[in-house]
Amino acid sequence: MASSAAARVFAIVLLAGLALVPALAAWVDQPFWVTLFTRILIFALAAMGLNLVLGFGAMVSFGHAMYLGIGAYAVGILSYHGVDNGLLQLMAALAVGGLVALGVGAICLRTSGMAFIMITLAFAQMLYFLAVSLREYGGDDGMQLKGRSLLGPLDLNNPTLLYYLAYALLLAVLLAFWRLVQSRFGMVLRGCRSNERRMASMGFATFRYKLSAYVISALVCVLAGMLMANLTRFVAPSYMAWTVSGELIVMTVLGGLGTLIGPIAGATALLLVEEWLSSLKLGVPWLDNVINQHWLALIGIFIVLVVLVLKQGIYGWLVAKKS
Amino acid sequence: MTTGLFFTQLLNGLQLGVLLFLLSAGLTLVFGIMNVVNLAHGSLYMMGAYFAAAGFNAFDGSFLAAALVAIPGTLLLGLLIERIVLANLYQRDHLDQVLATFGLILFFNEVVRFVWGASSVYMNVPSWLSGTVNLFGLPYPSYRFAIIAVGLAVGLGLYALINRTRVGMLIRAGASNPVMVSALGVNIKGLNTLVFGLGAALAGLAGLMAGPIVSVQAGMGEPILILTLVVIVTGGIGSIRGAFYGALIVGIVDTIGRAFLPTLLRELFDRSVAQAVGPAIASMLIYLLMAAVLALKPQGLFPVKHG
Numbered sequence: 193m194a195s196s197a198a199a200r201v202f203a204i205v206l207l208a209g210l211a212l213v214p215a216l217a218a219w220v221d222q223p224f225w226v227t228l229f230t231r232i233l234i235f236a237l238a239a240m241g242l243n244l245v246l247g248f249g250a251m252v253s254f255g256h257a258m259y260l261g262i263g264a265y266a267v268g269i270l271s272y273h274g275v276d277n278g279l280l281q282l283m284a285a286l287a288v289g290g291l292v293a294l295g296v297g298a299i300c301l302r303t304s305g306m307a308f309i310m311i312t313l314a315f316a317q318m319l320y321f322l323a324v325s326l327r328e329y330g331g332d333d334g335m336q337l338k339g340r341s342l343l344g345p346l347d348l349n350n351p352t353l354l355y356y357l358a359y360a361l362l363l364a365v366l367l368a369f370w371r372l373v374q375s376r377f378g379m380v381l382r383g384c385r386s387n388e389r390r391m392a393s394m395g396f397a398t399f400r401y402k403l404s405a406y407v408i409s410a411l412v413c414v415l416a417g418m419l420m421a422n423l424t425r426f427v428a429p430s431y432m433a434w435t436v437s438g439e440l441i442v443m444t445v446l447g448g449l450g451t452l453i454g455p456i457a458g459a460t461a462l463l464l465v466e467e468w469l470s471s472l473k474l475g476v477p478w479l480d481n482v483i484n485q486h487w488l489a490l491i492g493i494f495i496v497l498v499v500l501v502l503k504q505g506i507y508g509w510l511v512a513k514k515s
Numbered sequence: 516m517t518t519g520l521f522f523t524q525l526l527n528g529l530q531l532g533v534l535l536f537l538l539s540a541g542l543t544l545v546f547g548i549m550n551v552v553n554l555a556h557g558s559l560y561m562m563g564a565y566f567a568a569a570g571f572n573a574f575d576g577s578f579l580a581a582a583l584v585a586i587p588g589t590l591l592l593g594l595l596i597e598r599i600v601l602a603n604l605y606q607r608d609h610l611d612q613v614l615a616t617f618g619l620i621l622f623f624n625e626v627v628r629f630v631w632g633a634s635s636v637y638m639n640v641p642s643w644l645s646g647t648v649n650l651f652g653l654p655y656p657s658y659r660f661a662i663i664a665v666g667l668a669v670g671l672g673l674y675a676l677i678n679r680t681r682v683g684m685l686i687r688a689g690a691s692n693p694v695m696v697s698a699l700g701v702n703i704k705g706l707n708t709l710v711f712g713l714g715a716a717l718a719g720l721a722g723l724m725a726g727p728i729v730s731v732q733a734g735m736g737e738p739i740l741i742l743t744l745v746v747i748v749t750g751g752i753g754s755i756r757g758a759f760y761g762a763l764i765v766g767i768v769d770t771i772g773r774a775f776l777p778t779l780l781r782e783l784f785d786r787s788v789a790q791a792v793g794p795a796i797a798s799m800l801i802y803l804l805m806a807a808v809l810a811l812k813p814q815g816l817f818p819v820k821h822g
Contacts, residue, residue: 441610
């Protein structure tokens with residue numbers, strides 16, 4: 193992918209900045225920052241997963257929060273039954289998430305365009321209601337985890353360590369995706385984005401490529417969901433609410449669709465804006481009060497404006513500036 | 516399981532079905548003719564219900580006043596949304612439309628929280644519909660029966676409008692080839708606005724009718740929006756006929772499933788298993804139905820025939 197110097201500098205600054213967050217937080221004595229930025233990294237990871245189908249494959253999945261939920265519930269349910277081993281949880285989560293993605297993807301990919309959007313949304317909603325009806329595991333209210341996953345010598349109760357685990361996973365997935373989109377597989381996938389019929393007549397089994405991309409992107413979200421459960425020590429159906437799927441799309445588009453760094457930039461920007469608005473102090477008490485309570489309305493307007501004005505996203509704009 | 520209870524639930528399913536039809540007819544028309552997905556349709560339904568409750572309470576319990584506030588109010592709001600936001604997105608891809616209307620949902624939810632507060636607003640059934648009607652010896656609430664009647668009347672009216680009038684002919688033509696229709700000298704932009712307004716007014720009507728039987732609160736549009744999407748996908752995108760049958764099927768399957776599936780499972784399985792699995796399967800039933808329909812007929816049950 194040809195990228196301008198500005199885009200390259202932006203990517204390096206963003207990744208280096210994220211690496212320094214715990215040190216900065218310790219320096220200014222704001223331990224809350226580590227938690228906030230762990231959340232950002234987790235959503236960045238999920239948005240990056242979504243971007244594989246959304247940006248590189250032009251499949252608008254409105255249901256990826258479902259896989260966040262599967263990851264989170266895999267940790268929650270296993271720990272409820274006394275299985276704390278992180279690797280076991282990982283294997284179970286990836287197995288369940290992979291199977292669900294294979295089934296859901298195989299059905300959804302029979303449709304395209306509008307129907308694909310709606311049916312992925314409907315499947316996510318189905319899983320949401322399934323989680324709500326699991327009374328044993330907290331039902332609508334969700335449940336508190338007894339403990340975080342055990343990963344050998346790594347103690348996830350240490351916030352800094354959890355942060356760097358999320359960061360390492362993000363970098364690993366970034367690197368893997370970088371190779372993936374350059375590979376033959378990635379070329380075929382991007383070819384389908386431009387003209388699926390042509391790819392099919394060139395002899396590629398496009399369905400299989402798209403389904404593989406869908407499953408890979410789902411598994412990345414499962415991973416993010418597991419981190420999420422470990423961060424909050426809590427799982428609830430709200431992790432897979434349809435608004436979360438919407439937010440993931442917003443992050444991807446805001447950062448730059450079909451770019452590798454875009455989702456990370458988008459997740460950082462959106463979550464920081466949300467945090468900023470919900471604790472904004474302008475000095476006018478009633479206005480502050482209104483904004484802090486109803487900041488979602490401003491986010492709504494913000495999203496509409498991003499769609500209307502900033503068509504390529506933050507990072508996408510930097511990439512496109514030169515070419 | 517008595518027959519009487521079954522028929523009451525069947526009617527409840529029918530009532531949910533016609534409510535879903537009011538919403539999906541508008542959404543599917545907008546999609547069919549403009550190729551636009553409007554997730555904010557659920558917000559229009561919510562605003563319709565809030566407008567109705569506001570009118571109802573301001574004019575000391577007059578249902579007519581509620582209707583006169585809700586339907587034109589939602590119509591106006593819909594036209595505003597179309598002009599300000601969606602008209603700029605007709606040429607863009609579905610992703611942008613989904614995102615922008617998602618933003619609108621967040622916006623409207625907070626607006627009603629700001630104006631009417633976080634707790635739900637109530638609206639009573641009008642006194643002249645508060646009794647029950649006798650259907651073959653079965654008492655059924657008049658208001659719910661009225662919803663069914665209104666929904667079926669709207670269905671008939673839409674059928675006549677689409678298939679028997681000049682405007683309807685243009686709408687059908689616009690859905691199959693908008694470029695050709697505009698080349699023939701029809702104001703396709705005006706037609707778009709008209710269809711969008713019609714859809715918004717139907718959403719407002721649905722909000723008005725639902726107002727007295729659901730709790731009117733922020734976010735009430737989303738669950739029903741998702742059901743509406745299920746209806747449209749099951750019925751076949753862009754088809755009014757598909758929306759009608761899809762809405763009735765989804766409404767009835769959902770209601771009957773929730774009412775009887777847990778009891779049915781209790782007879783087949785262990786009590787504890789049935790109690791755990793019953794509600795889960797019941798709430799997933801329509802999605803399973805949709806998945807089955809799409810696996811067999813990806814275009815939906817009643818696909819639109821173009822060309």
